[in-house]
Amino acid sequence: MVHTVLIFGHSFVRRLDSFLYRNREFGWYNLGFDGTEIQVEFASLGGGTLRPGPKCIQKENFMHIFHTFKPNTVFMQIGGNDLTQENYPDKLARDIVSFADYVITVYGVSHVVIGQLLPRYSGSSGHDYNEKVNKVNRWLDLSLKGRVNITFWHHRGLWNNTASLLIDQVHLNNAGMLIYAKNVRAAVGSSKRK
Structure with a gap:
């Protein structure tokens, strides 16, 4: 039986989907999985928020993917x-x-699987943005230990040198996107084993 995986979120997910499509000849189609065991779908909204508003990811017109794709x-x-x-x-x-x-x-x-929030170096994000990112990540990491159905995923290789991996002080450049793709692939692979 095929394990269905939905990669869901804001512009990082949209950019990941585009990056994988552009690099499909290098084996990145379907996040690098052959499709017989794991089938991957993407749902993203640039600027998407959890909070209510025009770009809220919890709106039914965005959440319909859960009905149609039925991810595991x-x-x-x-x-x-x-x-x-x-x-x-x-x-x-x-x-x-x-x-x-x-x-x-x-x-x-x-x-x-909840992906670790990443730092930003844009002044428009606020002077304490990265401090808040650290607090959210720490809280998620500590509170999800012991949960069997929710995992917090640390993006390896994207924290200490993030500024050099950004194209616009917020989004990842190609080198950063490759690291991100490998992290998401590893997270998906590890979740299938759970």
């Missing part, structure tokens, strides 16, 4: 856009976990 596993890259306005990072972290629980309960998803 969901990899989520969410929360980064919310942090520009969020004063309470721990509340955002709790809301991310609540959304993951909602997806599990309502749509029958077996496992959710």
